[in-house]
Every structure is written in C-alpha cells, then in structure tokens.
Amino acid sequence: MTLTAVPRYDRTRITSRDGTAVVVGASVAGLTAARVLANWFDTVIVTDRDRLPDGAVARRGVPQARAPHVLWEAGRATLEDLFPGYTEEIIASGGLMIDSLRDMNVFSEWNFVAPGPTRQPMVCASRPLFEQVIRRRVLGDAGIDVRERTHVTDYLYEADAVTGVSVRPADGRTGEEIDAELVIDATGRTSRTPAWLERNGYRTPSTDEVLIDVAYSVVVIDRPTDDRRAYVRLPEQPLGRGCFVFPIEGNRWIVALAGVHGGHPPTNPGELIEFAGSLPFSETRRLLEDNSWVSEDVYHYPFPSNRRNRYEDLDRFPDGLVVVGDAIASFNPVYGQGMSVAALQALVLHHTLASEEREGIADRFFERATDVVDPAWMLAVGADFQFAETVGPKPRGTDLVNL
Ligand SMILES: Cc1cc2nc3c(=O)[nH]c(=O)nc-3n(C[C@H](O)[C@H](O)[C@H](O)COP(=O)(O)OP(=O)(O)OC[C@H]3O[C@@H](n4cnc5c(N)ncnc54)[C@H](O)[C@@H]3O)c2cc1C
Known part of the structure; x- marks a missing residue:
C-alpha cells in the first residue's frame, strides 16, 4: 500500500466550515475521519459505546488491540500529516523507530x-498506544466533542437521507437524538449499516468474503x-x-x-x-x-475471513451517510493493513469534501475509496489464495501470482 493512491493532506483546500457531523466509533477510522471533518464542519461529535481510557490500554470495543499491530509507512505518513508530531509522540511515549x-x-x-x-x-508500538496518541490529539481539538459510553442505536432518516443518530448513553440518562448533516459509520467489522439499509428498503451491499x-x-x-x-x-x-x-x-x-x-x-x-x-x-x-x-x-x-462490503456498487444509498474503515473492508490481519487503510480513507474523505458539494458525498467517497481498498484487498486475498483451502471470490490474476 502506498501514498500514491491518494494525494497528500492539503490544508489549503479547506474553504468553508458549517454544520454538524457525527462520527460513530472512536477507534482509528473514526478518530482520523473526525480530524478531517473538523476542517469542514463547525461541530464534530464522536461517539463510542466504550469508556475511553486515559492510558494506552486495550478496551472492550477493540478486542484486537491485544494483538501486534504494524503501521505501514503510508499510514504513518498520513497520521503525521493529520496530527503533526505524531511519530515523535509515539516515540516519546516509549515506542521505537x-x-x-x-x-x-x-x-x-x-x-x-x-x-x-x-x-x-x-x-x-502497541495498538493501544497508536490509538491513544491519535485520541489525545482529537480530544485536544476544540472543534471535536468526544462522547464516550454513548451507544448509537439507530440512524435518523428523512426523505432518502440520514439526518442524524439516536444514542443511548450508558450512564442511565435517557436516549437522545443528534441531528447532523453528515454521519460517519466507523463501527468496524460488525457495522450495522447493511442491516439498517435492508430495514429501510434499500438494497444491501454485496459482500465479498x-x-x-x-x-x-x-x-x-x-x-x-x-x-x-x-x-x-x-x-x-x-x-x-x-x-x-x-x-x-x-x-x-x-x-x-x-x-x-x-x-x-x-x-x-x-x-x-x-x-x-x-x-x-x-x-x-x-x-x-x-x-x-x-x-x-x-x-x-x-x-475467520477477509470481508468487503461493496458499497461502491449500490445504485441507491441514503445521502448524509458514509461508511469507513473496517466497516467497509476488513483484511486478514497478518498483512497489517487496516489502520493504514483507515488513515488513507480519511484523506479520501478530505479530498471528497474539498472538491464537491456535500450532496451525493457517499457515492463519490465510496468510488474514490476503492483506490485505497483495492490494492489492500488484492494483497491480502491474493496471498491467502496460496492455500488450497481458501474459499471465496478470487480476484482475476491471482493464480498467476501464486504459481
Ligand atoms: C488480530 C488483528 C490484528 C491486526 N493487526 C493489524 C496490524 O498489524 N496493522 C494494521 O494496520 N491493522 C491491523 N488490524 C486491523 C485494525 O485493528 C483495524 O483496521 C483498525 O482498528 C481500524 O478499525 P476501525 O476503526 O474501522 O474499527 P474498530 O477498530 O473495530 O473500532 C470500532 C469502534 O466502534 C465502536 N462502536 C461499535 N459499535 C458502536 C455503536 N453502535 N455505537 C458507538 N460506538 C460503537 C467500538 O467501540 C470501537 O471503538 C488487525 C486486526 C486484527 C483483528
């Protein structure tokens, strides 16, 4: 995976700022998306059902955090652009170069x-440290409101558009609705967006597994x-x-x-x-x-499996909703790609917001995100098909590589 798939982060492209965006999920995909959105929206609210720890410790919503995590250069360089000094902060916290x-x-x-x-x-570094340093920077951003222990239970919906979310705080307070011009689903591999689409009369994305x-x-x-x-x-x-x-x-x-x-x-x-x-x-x-x-x-x-939701193939998708990170595609972890893909998708979001109207953003984002997801998918499943037991849709050309 390389940075050639997406132009680098460019602050000079930021032209206007208004409205509210909600990000569901405060892991790597959600936090990097929030950082980008804070340039374009007056208010960015990030919700996570977990209590977010102060320290670099694994938490319940990200169980894979106890496994080794590699950050590829494309991911590190992107995180460095989004959070200048990121690498130094990791090293100052005990990580190694x-x-x-x-x-x-x-x-x-x-x-x-x-x-x-x-x-x-x-x-x-450990996966909790990679996330903690991003989280610290996002928490320090005045334009971003991070709400922990806040479970998103549903999307609000009106006239073919998602217009916000329903949340249930874990502390017993009654649920509330948050209106937003844009909602980002960064809830990872177990994302409920396909089920929500089905419930609301949309086609679900086809899934490659x-x-x-x-x-x-x-x-x-x-x-x-x-x-x-x-x-x-x-x-x-x-x-x-x-x-x-x-x-x-x-x-x-x-x-x-x-x-x-x-x-x-x-x-x-x-x-x-x-x-x-x-x-x-x-x-x-x-x-x-x-x-x-x-x-x-x-x-x-x-x-169990590499899994990819083909949102880019849907001909009808609600306006005001975008899906990022593992919620689009999660890869066999041995190739260490997920965090880097999430960071690169935040860049794609930045460039998509920079170049066009907000209306129809999801379609444009999903189309462009394939430039990031395709190479990572090809690498992971391409290599996995070296095993005769691997089952699933085989990308064209795979057998030529696995001779
Ligand atoms: C074993 C393993 C090893 C891996 N190794 C690597 C590696 O070496 N390098 C690498 O780059 N990647 C690796 N990955 C992938 C990496 O962990 C993910 O790609 C990365 O965490 C980004 O995922 P995400 O932010 O999309 O989702 P996740 O990290 O899964 O986070 C989803 C977030 O959404 C929250 N959430 C879920 N539902 C709700 C809801 N309804 N309301 C509010 N909050 C909600 C959760 O609490 C969580 O915080 C590995 C994965 C696994 C499984």
Whole structure:
C-alpha cells in the first residue's frame, strides 16, 4: 500500500466550515475521519459505546488491540500529516523507530530475507498506544466533542437521507437524538449499516468474503532495552504457521504465533513454546524461553475471513451517510493493513469534501475509496489464495501470482 493512491493532506483546500457531523466509533477510522471533518464542519461529535481510557490500554470495543499491530509507512505518513508530531509522540511515549530492513528479520520460505541496502524506518508500538496518541490529539481539538459510553442505536432518516443518530448513553440518562448533516459509520467489522439499509428498503451491499480461518495466540514478554530485534514469518505453504515479534513500549516484545485454516496456535504456554519451535527458525522459541512473561494468560484471537462490503456498487444509498474503515473492508490481519487503510480513507474523505458539494458525498467517497481498498484487498486475498483451502471470490490474476 502506498501514498500514491491518494494525494497528500492539503490544508489549503479547506474553504468553508458549517454544520454538524457525527462520527460513530472512536477507534482509528473514526478518530482520523473526525480530524478531517473538523476542517469542514463547525461541530464534530464522536461517539463510542466504550469508556475511553486515559492510558494506552486495550478496551472492550477493540478486542484486537491485544494483538501486534504494524503501521505501514503510508499510514504513518498520513497520521503525521493529520496530527503533526505524531511519530515523535509515539516515540516519546516509549515506542521505537526501527529500521525494518535491518532490525526486522523476515523469514520467507526457508531462510531469512537478506537485509536491504537502504534504511526503511518503521514505528513499533502497541495498538493501544497508536490509538491513544491519535485520541489525545482529537480530544485536544476544540472543534471535536468526544462522547464516550454513548451507544448509537439507530440512524435518523428523512426523505432518502440520514439526518442524524439516536444514542443511548450508558450512564442511565435517557436516549437522545443528534441531528447532523453528515454521519460517519466507523463501527468496524460488525457495522450495522447493511442491516439498517435492508430495514429501510434499500438494497444491501454485496459482500465479498474470503475464508482464511486464521488465529493468533499472543503474549507480551520482557525485552532488554537495547534489543530492537523484530521477527516476522507470514503463514506460508505448506506449514501455514507464522509469527510476529515486535519491540514495543515499556521494554517489551509482543509475540504472536499464528496459524491458518484450522492450524491454530494453542493457548497453553508450554504448547505455545512448542508451536514456536515448529517454525523453521529457532529465535522466536528462544525469546519465549529466555525472557520473563509479562502476560498472565495467552490471548487468543480467531479471525475467520477477509470481508468487503461493496458499497461502491449500490445504485441507491441514503445521502448524509458514509461508511469507513473496517466497516467497509476488513483484511486478514497478518498483512497489517487496516489502520493504514483507515488513515488513507480519511484523506479520501478530505479530498471528497474539498472538491464537491456535500450532496451525493457517499457515492463519490465510496468510488474514490476503492483506490485505497483495492490494492489492500488484492494483497491480502491474493496471498491467502496460496492455500488450497481458501474459499471465496478470487480476484482475476491471482493464480498467476501464486504459481
Ligand atoms: C488480530 C488483528 C490484528 C491486526 N493487526 C493489524 C496490524 O498489524 N496493522 C494494521 O494496520 N491493522 C491491523 N488490524 C486491523 C485494525 O485493528 C483495524 O483496521 C483498525 O482498528 C481500524 O478499525 P476501525 O476503526 O474501522 O474499527 P474498530 O477498530 O473495530 O473500532 C470500532 C469502534 O466502534 C465502536 N462502536 C461499535 N459499535 C458502536 C455503536 N453502535 N455505537 C458507538 N460506538 C460503537 C467500538 O467501540 C470501537 O471503538 C488487525 C486486526 C486484527 C483483528
């Protein structure tokens, strides 16, 4: 995924500001969208059903936050444009800048890939820290009102347009309605927008689903301060097992073992070490054996399928509603693309708002967002079809790559 898919963020394109926008979901997609919307709307309200923590800790609404997360350069550069100083803030909070061509040892087929001749910086941190630094910046923006523990239960609807949301605060206060010129659905993979469309007489988007049945087992272990090593092995034929080891804040490594198509990693510590020993290199097993475990338990996360809602193909969609992030497409996580795709979609939203009237924004956004989603989808499902067990719509040309 590269930044060539979308022009960079350009503040000089901001021409006017009025009205209210509501963003449902205060994770990476929702927060980055809110940052962009604050240039175009007087008021931006972000709601999340979770209590949003002060610190960099995983929360209930984003269970995958306990798994390792990679931020690709296209995502980092976009977050840096939207929140100047983002990278420095991550590092100041304990994250690390590593050279992905030297510090990151990528094992493919039967050997480590040779280190590259140039440098390629990469930020390493936990997923909660990546989100916390974005959240801190959004909370500090006077134009954005973040409402935690506020569950959106429905969209308000009038004459072929979404005109706001109904919310139910968790603290027992009675529900309320919030009027808005634009509503953004950033509620992730379990988005209710397709069900809402059906209930209100619209066609639902067709959904591409490519089954990969991957699971992670994750632990956090101690790391000597000056040890910046990272290890990556993507699940490959014939073993279908992989691992991700990244240095993160707090002098720790986050270690995930992964397996596809039912070859899932165990949750028992001893068996997990054995699973690591079955990889074609011994470093991950040794790290698990030689360093103290911070985690009290092994965190297990199953992920059944790549899933993509084809909103761009709908010929009728309510005005005033846009869907972003995992709610459009969620990818096999081993390729580490979701946060970067979400950040790039915020850029797409910025350019869509900059170049045209607000009316009909959804159609234009969905059309342009394909420039970001298509390459990420092709990469993920294209690679997943190396496994004979992978089932689903196969993009044209995939078999040529997986010879
Ligand atoms: C195991 C795993 C590993 C991953 N690894 C990587 C990686 O290495 N790199 C990477 O870039 N991406 C990775 N991803 C993907 C990444 O986590 C997501 O793409 C990213 O979090 C952006 O998602 P999102 O903001 O669209 O949705 P989510 O992160 O799922 O957030 C949805 C938000 O909506 C809120 N919400 C839901 N319903 C409501 C409602 N009705 N009212 C109010 N609030 C609501 C939730 O509380 C939550 O805050 C991984 C995913 C998984 C599953």
